[in-house]
Amino acid sequence: MSTTINNNAHTETSPDPDNGYRKYSIGRFDFERDEYFARIKCPTGTHVVDIENFLRSMMRDVAWGFFYGWVNFDEVIGTVNHYGSVDLYMGTYNNAYREAGTNYEERFDSQNLLACFKSILKDWTNEGFDPFAAPLETGTARGPKNGNNDAAVDFQRELADRFVTLPGDSEMRTNERGFPVNRQFSDVDQEEPEVHPEPGFEGEIASFNLFKYLSRSPVTWNPSIVSIVKNSAYCPTSEEHILPIDHGNDRVEWFIQLSDEISWRVGDKDSGAPRAVVTMKAGDVSCMPADIRHKGFSPKRSMLLVWENLTPGLELRYSSGELPPVPAEF
Ligand SMILES: [Fe+2]
Known part of the structure; x- marks a missing residue:
């Protein structure tokens, strides 16, 4: 090419x-x-x-x-x-x-x-x-x-600079965005957790209700970033209907199904040939390999945590074969 x-x-x-x-x-x-x-x-x-x-x-x-x-x-x-x-x-x-x-x-x-x-x-x-x-x-x-x-079309996904609610994070505030609870998340508890840091740690310990935040997401299949630890990013998102794209991974990617259910259609990254169907229910964890494409189907609104490794150059280490396409071999 x-x-x-x-x-x-x-x-x-x-x-x-x-x-x-x-x-x-x-x-x-x-x-x-x-x-x-x-x-x-x-x-x-x-x-x-x-x-x-x-x-x-x-x-x-x-x-x-x-x-x-x-x-x-x-x-x-x-x-x-x-x-x-x-x-x-x-x-x-x-x-x-x-x-x-x-x-x-x-x-x-x-x-x-x-x-x-x-x-x-x-x-x-x-x-x-x-x-x-x-x-x-x-x-x-x-x-x-x-x-x-x-x-x-100008909607911006939210990107935290630190853990949400810590001083210096993004403007993202679960309370202040003003979005209503989605029709399918009316049962989600809206209480924020109490935080009681020891003196001297007030700016370092924080907590927020992620389920409340996701229950008010007005968009689907659009991961926000709610925490960054070095190159590790937590990207939760609310999903409904079909992921419009078929994402081809250039690195491994972890999924934690936080609520409800998503079926993933998984194919070969280069040819598109079918490889697996993965149905994830609340609490299930999966790792999408670096050599596949995947498309999700969520029959009702669900919450998904996507865990991304943002390490620069990682795509080259996978494409060269230096790293295997899966995180562990059994
Ligand atoms: Fe992906």
């Missing part, structure tokens, strides 16, 4: 007179939408995606800054993060495309591709559709251009 970085910014057309949407190009990729579908074109072909699935995937890729490793929008298109540059591909991690020689990818400066994706997301998201929301909690993205929903 070529590792030449295309440093050109994207271009966009004026709104289409028929449906009101702009068309976008970056490198040799073109993006256009109609009332039902997004259409992605590259020199080897055209890929058609349901517009709501496309916008939900695009929302995660943008909000997470391309995340770790692979963000597969579906089995054909997606991005790979090289942390400074990013590959946009069609069919590169799909065996049928590769065997047919119809895979295509280009590497872009991360900021340029992010700017392109943000513009698409803003223009193609209609008033009343929130790509972060569960399908039962939002309107539709279908139809001709109808306003926008910048408040939704």
Whole structure:
């Protein structure tokens, strides 16, 4: 694969007179939408995606800054993060495309591709559709251009600098965000724990009700970071319906199911070939290996703690084979 970085910014057309949407190009990729579908074109072909699935995937890729490793929008298109540059591909991690020689990818400066994706997301998201929301909690993205929903597409996930509630953490405060308890978490205790530090430790000991925080999350499949200890990050999130993307790990990743149930469909990272179905119930812990892709299905809203290792360069130690793809071998 070529590792030449295309440093050109994207271009966009004026709104289409028929449906009101702009068309976008970056490198040799073109993006256009109609009332039902997004259409992605590259020199080897055209890929058609349901517009709501496309916008939900695009929302995660943008909000997470391309995340770790692979963000597969579906089995054909997606991005790979090289942390400074990013590959946009069609069919590169799909065996049928590769065997047919119809895979295509280009590497872009991360900021340029992010700017392109943000513009698409803003223009193609209609008033009343929130790509972060569960399908039962939002309107539709279908139809001709109808306003926008910048408040939704500009939603920032919360990133703590220290443990939440300690002096110097982020602005995240479980009490002060003002979000109501989600309809499916009405039974979650809203009491905050009492903290009684010994004199002299007032600024070092803290506690908050994580279940209360998650019960009020207005978004789905969007991990916040509530604690950082060196490179260890606790990223809890509330989930409902389907993780829009198929995340391809470039490192191992731990899941702790805090409530309810999620089924994970796990496939080979490079080919997409099915490898496992993992059903996690409250209290279950699993480790997603570094050589898989995974997609979650949550039949009702559930709470998931994702434990990430942010050590720089870890992706190279896994991809070179220095580290095995699993955390322990039995
Ligand atoms: Fe993952």
